[in-house]
Amino acid sequence: MFATFFLERDPMSWADLPLAVQSWLQNAGGVAALAVALWCISWTVQNRGRVNPFAAYPAFVVPAALAGVCYLIVVLLFAGKVLGMSFVDDLLPTTAGALRASAGDWLLTLGGLLALAAVVGPIAHAFAMRIRWGRIWAIARLSVKEAVRNRVVLLFAAMAIVFLFADWFVPYKPEDQVRNYVRVVYWSMTPLFLMTASLLGAFSIPTDVKSQSIHTIVTKPVEKFEIVAGRFLGYATLLSVGLAAVAGLSLIYVVRGVNPDAARESYKARVPIYGQLTFSGTKSMYEGESVGREWGYRWYIGGPVLESAKMPRQYAIWSFADLPRDMARVDETSSEDPKLRSVPFEFTFDIFRLNKGEENKGIYCTFVFMDGRLSIPDLERVQKAAYEERSQLQTKASTQIADPSERQKRLKAIDEELVRKYGLFEAPGFEVTDYHTQTLRVPSHLFERLAELEKERPREGLPGEEAPPMMRVVVSVDHTSPTQMLGVARRDLYILAAEQPFWINFLKGILGMWCTVLLVLGVAIGCSTYLSGIISWLCTVFLFGAGLFKDSIRQLAEGQSPGGGPLESAYRVFTRTSQGAPLDQSPTASLLQGGDDVYRWWMRRFLNLIPDVSRHDLHQYVANGFDISWGQVLLTDNLIPLVGYLLPWGILAFYLMKFREIANPR
Amino acid sequence: MADQDVVVETRKLTKIYRDFWGRQKKVALRALNLKVYRGEIFGLLGPNGSGKTTTIKLLLGLLFPTDGDALVFDQPAAEVRKNERIGYLPEESYLYRFLNAEETLDFYGRLFKLDAATRRKKAAELIELVNLGADKKRILKEYSKGMRQRIGLAQALINDPELVILDEPTSGLDPLGTRWMKDLIVNLRNQGKTIIMCSHRLEDVQDICDRVAILNEGELQELGSVRSLLEDVQRLELRASGVQLNEDLRKDLESVLAKHGGVIEFIGHPTTTLEDLFLRIVAQSKAHPGRRYLPEKAAAKPVEVKDSSTHVSR
Numbered sequence: 001m002f003a004t005f006f007l008e009r010d011p012m013s014w015a016d017l018p019l020a021v022q023s024w025l026q027n028a029g030g031v032a033a034l035a036v037a038l039w040c041i042s043w044t045v046q047n048r049g050r051v052n053p054f055a056a057y058p059a060f061v062v063p064a065a066l067a068g069v070c071y072l073i074v075v076l077l078f079a080g081k082v083l084g085m086s087f088v089d090d091l092l093p094t095t096a097g098a099l100r101a102s103a104g105d106w107l108l109t110l111g112g113l114l115a116l117a118a119v120v121g122p123i124a125h126a127f128a129m130r131i132r133w134g135r136i137w138a139i140a141r142l143s144v145k146e147a148v149r150n151r152v153v154l155l156f157a158a159m160a161i162v163f164l165f166a167d168w169f170v171p172y173k174p175e176d177q178v179r180n181y182v183r184v185v186y187w188s189m190t191p192l193f194l195m196t197a198s199l200l201g202a203f204s205i206p207t208d209v210k211s212q213s214i215h216t217i218v219t220k221p222v223e224k225f226e227i228v229a230g231r232f233l234g235y236a237t238l239l240s241v242g243l244a245a246v247a248g249l250s251l252i253y254v255v256r257g258v259n260p261d262a263a264r265e266s267y268k269a270r271v272p273i274y275g276q277l278t279f280s281g282t283k284s285m286y287e288g289e290s291v292g293r294e295w296g297y298r299w300y301i302g303g304p305v306l307e308s309a310k311m312p313r314q315y316a317i318w319s320f321a322d323l324p325r326d327m328a329r330v331d332e333t334s335s336e337d338p339k340l341r342s343v344p345f346e347f348t349f350d351i352f353r354l355n356k357g358e359e360n361k362g363i364y365c366t367f368v369f370m371d372g373r374l375s376i377p378d379l380e381r382v383q384k385a386a387y388e389e390r391s392q393l394q395t396k397a398s399t400q401i402a403d404p405s406e407r408q409k410r411l412k413a414i415d416e417e418l419v420r421k422y423g424l425f426e427a428p429g430f431e432v433t434d435y436h437t438q439t440l441r442v443p444s445h446l447f448e449r450l451a452e453l454e455k456e457r458p459r460e461g462l463p464g465e466e467a468p469p470m471m472r473v474v475v476s477v478d479h480t481s482p483t484q485m486l487g488v489a490r491r492d493l494y495i496l497a498a499e500q501p502f503w504i505n506f507l508k509g510i511l512g513m514w515c516t517v518l519l520v521l522g523v524a525i526g527c528s529t530y531l532s533g534i535i536s537w538l539c540t541v542f543l544f545g546a547g548l549f550k551d552s553i554r555q556l557a558e559g560q561s562p563g564g565g566p567l568e569s570a571y572r573v574f575t576r577t578s579q580g581a582p583l584d585q586s587p588t589a590s591l592l593q594g595g596d597d598v599y600r601w602w603m604r605r606f607l608n609l610i611p612d613v614s615r616h617d618l619h620q621y622v623a624n625g626f627d628i629s630w631g632q633v634l635l636t637d638n639l640i641p642l643v644g645y646l647l648p649w650g651i652l653a654f655y656l657m658k659f660r661e662i663a664n665p666r
Numbered sequence: 667m668a669d670q671d672v673v674v675e676t677r678k679l680t681k682i683y684r685d686f687w688g689r690q691k692k693v694a695l696r697a698l699n700l701k702v703y704r705g706e707i708f709g710l711l712g713p714n715g716s717g718k719t720t721t722i723k724l725l726l727g728l729l730f731p732t733d734g735d736a737l738v739f740d741q742p743a744a745e746v747r748k749n750e751r752i753g754y755l756p757e758e759s760y761l762y763r764f765l766n767a768e769e770t771l772d773f774y775g776r777l778f779k780l781d782a783a784t785r786r787k788k789a790a791e792l793i794e795l796v797n798l799g800a801d802k803k804r805i806l807k808e809y810s811k812g813m814r815q816r817i818g819l820a821q822a823l824i825n826d827p828e829l830v831i832l833d834e835p836t837s838g839l840d841p842l843g844t845r846w847m848k849d850l851i852v853n854l855r856n857q858g859k860t861i862i863m864c865s866h867r868l869e870d871v872q873d874i875c876d877r878v879a880i881l882n883e884g885e886l887q888e889l890g891s892v893r894s895l896l897e898d899v900q901r902l903e904l905r906a907s908g909v910q911l912n913e914d915l916r917k918d919l920e921s922v923l924a925k926h927g928g929v930i931e932f933i934g935h936p937t938t939t940l941e942d943l944f945l946r947i948v949a950q951s952k953a954h955p956g957r958r959y960l961p962e963k964a965a966a967k968p969v970e971v972k973d974s975s976t977h978v979s980r
């Protein structure tokens with residue numbers, strides 16, 4: 001496998017949140033609205049003459065009615081479109097991924113919000129008036145006692161076996177030691193805890209119903225949802241304690257006797273600052289060369305092949321919009337006497353060889369760290385000027401200063417002067433090795449200079465363009481390595497802003513696992529409020545399994561394939577139209593395409609049912625020594641989505657339980 | 667009892683069990699109209715499958731009526747808050763088998779939001795009441811059927827309920843336990859609680875119930891006070907002591923009855939019931955361990971069972 005850290009997608013950030021909340025409201029609210037509508041219809045049909053129990057809650061009736069109005073308007077908009085009124089086109093809901101802002105979108109969002117308010121109203125009322133934590137806690141304690149007395153906790157001891165024997169089966173290169181230990185721990189803990197969570201969750205309530213022990217509980221002044229909440233709380237507590245204990249032991253297992261190679265690679269928690277990756281001299285700004293390798297994660301740049309061909313030089317450029325103040329720190333490993341202050345940059349690149357041989361040799365590259373206001377044409381000019389000035393000054397210094405140590409000092413001073421003057425630091429001829437984390441330290445005076453420039457003149461883009469970044473890092477392959485290509489991705493190069501201790505990061509990674517455990521527990525208990533134990537468990541396993549492949553399922557479902565959706569594809573087969581060809585504009589064809597749109601729309605709704613479990617798998621961070629940030633990774637990418645996913649399950653569980661005939665299981 | 671408080675009322679209560687697809691499986695209860703008044707012991711009688719348990723579950727909100735209403739304390743049966751005032755002993759005591767008696771009562775006490783001191787006090791009292799003091803630290807898995815029934819009853823009384831609903835309270839109990847249970851039920855009634863119980867053991871119902879409803883195939887067959895239902899106005903019973911049966915006595919009695927237009931159907935010495943005999947044997951073996959039972963010569967005295975003050979007298 002690749003010994004480097006890569007993420008298939010960026011963790012959700014605060015900026016993504018509004019869009020996520022909007023689509024959450026539309027989806028969860030849509031389901032709520034549908035449920036309310038069906039409920040009202042079936043109540044009216046089945047119980048003519050009786051009073052709907054919800055009619056008593058104004059908190060239900062008012063928002064439900066308003067939500068109905070919103071959805072009605074949307075329906076009217078679509079009706080208007082069908083009737084050929086062109087002015088509704090701008091008002092219709094859009095399906096684009098950007099923050100949507102048409103009137104239809106707002107109506108859908110508002111309708112969803114109101115429908116949710118309608119279904120949450122009675123729940124909130126119950127919580128305020130009748131649901132008591134004392135009883136939930138009593139049921140939670142009962143669940144823990146049950147699990148402990150049934151020796152479920154012995155399962156956790158199974159981890160000890162992994163610790164005892166894993167070393168026999170896991171061979172590793174010294175530098176991969178920590179990485180492999182972390183993987184062993186995660187890949188044994190995760191199934192163990194998920195299995196426990198799903199079994200406990202799926203079988204607890206159904207077993208109570210079957211054994212009828214739930215009868216003595218619901219005939220006490222217990223709200224049925226208190227049983228659900230109590231079970232969840234109890235098992236969550238038990239699993240959290242178990243997880244904490246096993247995580248503590250695992251940590252000891254991982255950290256004992258870390259060898260120095262492994263420590264350098266991953267026995268730490270890097271706090272990286274990532275830039276944006278663009279290219280110059282390639283096909284387009286966002287694409288490098290493709291070498292038909294891997295799965296498109298990396299783009300490649302090559303060295304200057306033939307100077308005479310006048311091909312533009314290929315550059316990979318990382319732009320850093322804003323840099324935090326004062327990142328520079330003393331380099332502890334430096335051998336120089338007054339230790340230099342510098343900013344470390346780390347990178348891990350892939351090398352692609354156009355010719356065989358020289359397997360173990362690296363590839364020579366030039367790294368330029370420069371003021372973001374300089375463009376690539378500027379770069380080549382400034383580079384040249386700085387080069388000339390440097391050689392002039394250097395010649396002068398070596399002829400004028402006899403004392404070697406004085407001369408050394410002077411040479412250094414020249415470097416510093418030039419960095420300040422041109423706002424550019426160059427590291428030429430750096431040997432990059434394949435898939436190794438390497439470091440370049442950039443002297444602090446470049447950053448001092450950048451900060452000064454920031455004050456002197458504000459960065460302003462051309463009209464209609466974004467402001468240039470504060471800093472760029474430009475990487476190119478030297479002409480000494482003409483037959484090699486350098487594979488780069490956005491996260492391959494970063495500023496190492498700080499380093500945190502490994503153990504904290506390890507425990508943060510466990511928090512991701514904790515989220516998964518809670519997710520599985522919640523789904524299992526949610527299913528079990530209606531389904532039997534075994535069916536609940538199978539549903540949970542199915543949903544989790546689907547969650548592992550959510551991205552592939554999404555691609556399938558959304559039909560990005562050139563043949564279109566299932567109906568269109570079938571039509572193409574039937575009419576022998578090839579996949580790429582445009583479809584004739586017959587009414588049949590457009591009807592089928594419309595059908596496919598509906599299908600895709602439903603698939604997208606359905607996809608929301610599938611939990612995004614891979615986002616909670618944080619072991620890549622830990623194994624490769626990257627800090628899991630509290631804010632972006634843990635809060636916005638783990639906790640908030642978890643709550644967003646479990647909340648609808650909770651609402652569903654409330655109603656399923658409330659309207660369940662406890663003594664008449666189906 | 668006509669103008670007393672109504673504790674439980676059913677109006678045309680109907681329950682039809684349906685399968686998943688909504689097809690009708692069984693009409694378990696058909697348009698039941700009942701009123702249960704405060705302070706009485708109300709018996710539901712009927713053969714197996716006649717809908718007794720179904721009625722009770724409807725009253726508790728464990729089942730939802732297909733039609734009609736079930737009102738308990740003037741509230742619909744589905745209302746949770748009424749449970750504050752109800753105690754329920756299920757047909758079989760389905761309690762958590764991994765808890766011991768004390769923990770069981772503590773758990774149910776928590777559901778009523780009793781504080782720790784009250785819970786401890788109540789648990790101790792109830793364990794004493796149901797005679798489980800020696801076994802209170804054993805988990806319920808190890809309990810016998812009778813012991814489970816006792817802890818089930820204790821659980822039903824934890825909140826000092828006004829209405830106690832008992833589904834077959836005497837099932838699985840030995841005659842001693844049955845008598846104990848019956849005494850306890852009467853005792854609860856005497857404390858002013860209302861009791862609804864169902865059973866198909868007619869003698870139990872006859873012994874203690876004030877009023878009974880007889881169900882068959884989900885339909886109400888008979889409803890009224892036990893005395894009025896059982897009273898046989900065509901016949902007369904007479905008991906006497908101090909005499910032995912002989913021809914003279916028989917002749918005298920016949921002539922007296924003939925004067926009033928009656929005839930003797932039966933005359934002879936009464937036999938005791940097996941229950942009485944059993945209770946006497948157990949009581950004697952407790953008093954004189956190791957001795958074989960000696961039948962008493964004197965006329966049968968009422969047997970002393972543990973709590974004589976509540977002894978059934980009917």
Ligand SMILES: Nc1ncnc2c1ncn2[C@@H]1O[C@H](COP(=O)(O)OP(=O)(O)OP(=O)(O)O)[C@@H](O)[C@H]1O
Pocket residue numbers: 663664665683684691692693694712713714715716717718719720721866
């Ligand atoms: N969940 C159920 N689904 C279908 N039918 C049921 C269900 N529960 C009970 N019944 C049926 O309803 C009828 C009444 O049952 P119920 O349990 O009320 O009888 P019961 O009078 O309590 O009998 P027993 O004396 O045996 O306890 C029976 O015919 C039974 O088969």
Ligand SMILES: [Mg+2]
Pocket residue numbers: 718719720757
């Ligand atoms: Mg029954």
